[in-house]
Each structure stands twice: as C-alpha cells, then as structure tokens.
Amino acid sequence: MNFPRAVLSILRLHQALTTLHPLPPRPSRFSLPLQLALAGALGIGSLATAQAETPAASLAAPTVQLAVAAPASPAVALPPVARQLAAVDPRWSSSFEAFAAADLKQAPQPGGVVFVGSSSIRLWNDLETSFAEQPVVIKRGFGGSQLLDCVKLVDRLVLPYKPRMVVVYAGENDLSEGATPRDVLERFTAFVRAVKADLPESRIAFVSIKPSPSRAGMLAAVRETNELIKAYSVTEPSLDFIDVFSSMLGADGQPRPELFLGDRLHLNAEGYALWQRIIALHLKG
Incomplete structure (x- = not known):
C-alpha cells in the first residue's frame, strides 16, 4: 500500500x-x-x-480542543432579603431620633396600641395617658407626613412594636398635596398589606379624615375618601373605621371651629377630648 x-x-x-x-x-x-x-x-x-x-486510540489527525466553560452550578436558594429600612426625610429626623431614644430607654412591650400618622397624632400631648385602660400606648406621629410616608416607613413606625392594634390618622396631607381620594385608598390598602405581611393578627383602625376649616375647599374630597376607606374596612374583619368626621360638623354641615386652634387646622384640647371619647370605644377588647 x-x-x-x-x-x-x-x-x-x-x-x-x-x-x-x-x-x-x-x-x-x-x-x-x-x-x-x-x-x-x-x-x-x-x-x-x-x-x-489501546484499541480506542485514534489515527485521525489531532483535533483542536476548545476551552468550554463548565455548566453553571444550579442557583443556590438564598433566604429572603430582609427589607431595607427606608431613609427618613430630613424634615422628620428629629422625630425619629426621639423615637429611637425612647425605645432605647425603655422598649415598649408587644401587644399594645400604636398611633401613627401626621401632626394630629404628633401634637396630641397627652395621648399616652388618654387611654389609661390600655397597658401599652405608643405615639409615633410625625408632622407634615402623608399616608404614603407611613407606608414607606412602616418598618420603623409599626413592625418593631408588634402591636395588637394600629390606629392611623393620615391622608389629609395627601389630599392637600394633590392626591385623589382613590390614591389615598390605595395607600391605605398598601399600608394594611405591609402590616399584615409581618403581623397578620394585628387589627388596624383608620381614623376618618377630619373636616379642617382651613381646608374647607377639600371637604368633598375628604367625604369621598372617608367613604372609600369605610367601604374597604367593611370587607376585612381585622379592619376598623373610626368616624370622627361626623361629630366634628355643626348643624349647618360645616366644620365646628371651636374644636380647632387658631390656625383652623390643628385640634385644640376640646377637639382631642372629642377624639378620645370616640376612639376609646374602638380600643376595647
């Protein structure tokens, strides 16, 4: 051959x-x-x-061996990433520093009632003593805030305290800043979901938006927002709607000025006394 x-x-x-x-x-x-x-x-x-x-050896011309990356290992199942605490707006840094200092001095016992929301909560000076029948009352209001901010900061405002009940007063500033009644409803439902994800047994009560004389032009939007949230609260057994709006109107259907400070926006002592009587009925049990 x-x-x-x-x-x-x-x-x-x-x-x-x-x-x-x-x-x-x-x-x-x-x-x-x-x-x-x-x-x-x-x-x-x-x-x-x-x-x-070695019968398996080949006489064929040598082949070029290409470097091929090994198949990727199956993805490792990582534990859920812990929610990151939202950054606090500088406007409220002093409030949140005060919250942290109070918690450091004496951490509240779980199972209490947490009040969260805007300045109507922050300025309620005797709030903790206004509900003496409750073993633990925690005030976490920060002035000028919206309901949207309560959603973002729920990890700081509510979850660490493991409350049996959360009382919310917020939404008025949202409307004032241009939110629609449906926007406020959606923000409240988001707040409920955020709380329930970690504290499924906790109850949540929404205090109706008050009829502030200085914001009389918002009265129709306030009414609509309250009705939307009231209707939503009926669908959830762990939700409650606390109506302070109706009792703050006079016989003429207008806001009662005697319940407000001179700015016609924030409550005076008589206004808070009215709130206390109504809210206390919903904290029993």
Whole structure:
C-alpha cells in the first residue's frame, strides 16, 4: 500500500506529538485490524504496538480542543432579603431620633396600641395617658407626613412594636398635596398589606379624615375618601373605621371651629377630648 510522502510525514508527526502529549482516548473511526494493518504498512511499529494495547486510540489527525466553560452550578436558594429600612426625610429626623431614644430607654412591650400618622397624632400631648385602660400606648406621629410616608416607613413606625392594634390618622396631607381620594385608598390598602405581611393578627383602625376649616375647599374630597376607606374596612374583619368626621360638623354641615386652634387646622384640647371619647370605644377588647 503506497501513501504519499506528505501523509507519512503527518502521521509520523502525529505519533511524536501524541507520545509527548497523549490525547484522551476517543472512539476510532477504524476497526482494530485495519488500524494494525495501516500502522504496519507505514512502518510505524511503535504505533502499531500502542494501537494493539489501546484499541480506542485514534489515527485521525489531532483535533483542536476548545476551552468550554463548565455548566453553571444550579442557583443556590438564598433566604429572603430582609427589607431595607427606608431613609427618613430630613424634615422628620428629629422625630425619629426621639423615637429611637425612647425605645432605647425603655422598649415598649408587644401587644399594645400604636398611633401613627401626621401632626394630629404628633401634637396630641397627652395621648399616652388618654387611654389609661390600655397597658401599652405608643405615639409615633410625625408632622407634615402623608399616608404614603407611613407606608414607606412602616418598618420603623409599626413592625418593631408588634402591636395588637394600629390606629392611623393620615391622608389629609395627601389630599392637600394633590392626591385623589382613590390614591389615598390605595395607600391605605398598601399600608394594611405591609402590616399584615409581618403581623397578620394585628387589627388596624383608620381614623376618618377630619373636616379642617382651613381646608374647607377639600371637604368633598375628604367625604369621598372617608367613604372609600369605610367601604374597604367593611370587607376585612381585622379592619376598623373610626368616624370622627361626623361629630366634628355643626348643624349647618360645616366644620365646628371651636374644636380647632387658631390656625383652623390643628385640634385644640376640646377637639382631642372629642377624639378620645370616640376612639376609646374602638380600643376595647
């Protein structure tokens, strides 16, 4: 059997290379008798011996081995990422510093009542003592805030205290800043979901938005918002709607000015006394 000199040279080069850098065994395209005959005809005795000892070796020209990345390992199931505490707006930094200092001095016992919301909660000076029948009352109001802010900061305002009940007064500032009644409803439902995700047994009570004389132009939006949230609260057994709005209107259907400070926006002592009587009825049990 005659082979071109170039073929013989290639095969001898292959023999030398595989001697120095053996390739991993791979199935041959030739039967063993044909491999031995071919090796003998070429006069490559050592190759013939190697083929006899390792039938799987191939006489085919060496192939280029490409570096292929190993398959990626299955994704490791990571534990749920803890919610990151929302950054506090600089307007309320002093309030939240005071909350932290109070908690550090004496951490409230779980199972209490937490009041959250805007300045109507913050300015209620005797709130903690106004509900003496409650073993634990925690005030977490921050002035100028919206219900949207209560949603963002629920991890700071509510969850650490593990309350049995959360009382919310917020939404008035949302309307004042351009939110619609339905926006406020959606923000309240988001607040409820955020609380219930961690504290499914806690009750949540929404204090109706008050009829502030200085915001008389919002009265229709306030009424609509209150009705939307009241209707939503009926659908959830763990929700409560506390109506202070109706009692704050006079016989003429207008806000009672004697319940407010001179700014016609914030409550005076008589206004808070009215709130206390109404809210206390909803904290029993």
